[in-house]
Amino acid sequence: MAILEVRDLHKSFGSNNVLKGINFDLEEGKVLSIIGSSGSGKTTLLRCITSLETAEKGKITVNGNVVFDSENIHKLTKEEIRKNRLSVGLVFQSFNLFPQYSVIENVTLAVKLQAKNRPDYKKNKKQILDEIDKNAMEILAKVGLAEKRDSYPCQLSGGQQQRVSIARALAMKPDILFFDEPTSALDPELTGEILKVIKGLAADDMTLVIVTHEMAFARDVSDHIIFMDDGVICEEGTPEQVIVNPTQERTKAFLSRFQQ
């Protein structure tokens, strides 16, 4: 069963139609990369799935839960939308860490707030919080930042900040983790460390959706590639099919710009 189903998704900003009917499925444990030129709707697609934007038409299902359905939109309360968001994680292009909190606090803040809803929270408070800290340290170790636990974001390099933001998203234990151009705000020499972390997650069989301009990386890490152009999926398939042997003219034109 597909962990993510997107059906006939439409979104426009004013008279600008950004998404013109997007359909795709993603199987659990697979890595999907979405490529395409700026303005093709990749980021908007991600923002619609993570409920940062509300689409106009279509249906989105994450792990069996309907996250968005234009036929039934009024049935979703704000609280339900908030709960639905917990099944997806998003890593931003510009990190968006909380500057006043240390690395470990950034990673644990939302998890600790979430834990307050547990029925046994009052009784086992200390144990629950210790558990969260321990889990956060394991995740920080995974992204190679265990020794930075008490640093503040302003003391870290861009690559380190992005790894903290990946750890923060992972701590929520999402079903699917989305990346919105995770290396675009970084100096070229810092992109490698992020790509390495993402490869590690893919090796752990996490379901990932990555919007990226790193073609070589997308080819290496992805099970499936979607090439978007002007609000529609122009071509999709394995990396082999889309990046190595594209059939559509627009895909070829787009890729040729990267090979120069």
Add this chain to the structure above:
Amino acid sequence: MFRQRAQVLCLFVTYERYLDMFLEVTLDLLTGFGKTLEIFALTLLGALPLGLIIAFGSMSKFAPLKWLVKTFVWIIRGTPLMLQLIVIFYGPGLVAAWAQDMPNPNGLVQWLASWEVFERMTAVLISFIINYACYFSEIYRGGIESISKGQYEACQVLGMTKAQTFFKVILMQVIKHIIPPMSNEIITLVKDTSLARIIAVYEIIWSAQAFIKSDGLIWPLFYTGAFYLIFNGLLTVLFGKIEKKLDYYHN
């Protein structure tokens, strides 16, 4: 020799008389300054939270509320606090007198006729709190709007509620941002308390002026400056400390 001794004694007596007078003036001014501090503290207590509410109003997505609040802030910031003080103090009495003279009073007019004049201190607090809340609201608004959209989106994606987002993430950043303009405004408030004198509230300027009438002394008025200076000095040090404390991170 006898004469010399008398002179010394005389000098001493004069000196003692000045010292007595100085102490008396100081004590009187301290009493007045107590009132000054009371106006200062109660205004802050009311205006700091009220300013936040006004700030939310001026950022409301509901256009009529937004424009109503913005117009109100414009009026309050666009007219002198002294004038507002006079309106709050004398206004209700004038309205009541006018309503009482109406030939055929309806319910509204009867209600207006029942208006009573505020106590002096109440009038001061109402006008000061409203005035400073409007200034604070603009500072809050600037602070809140300076927070990038990404901070809110990060909270949203992490499943935080609106209240958690504001109190756990946004507020601390806003506070750091607004400390410098806030300290400016608060120091201005210390000095603005002297406006209460216009409706005869016994704050420090009023108590110093009393010496002109009773003893023909002008210097107690000059002396009040020392009280303001020392208190504002303390506030400056305090705000410096808070700024330094929040200096552990940068946005």
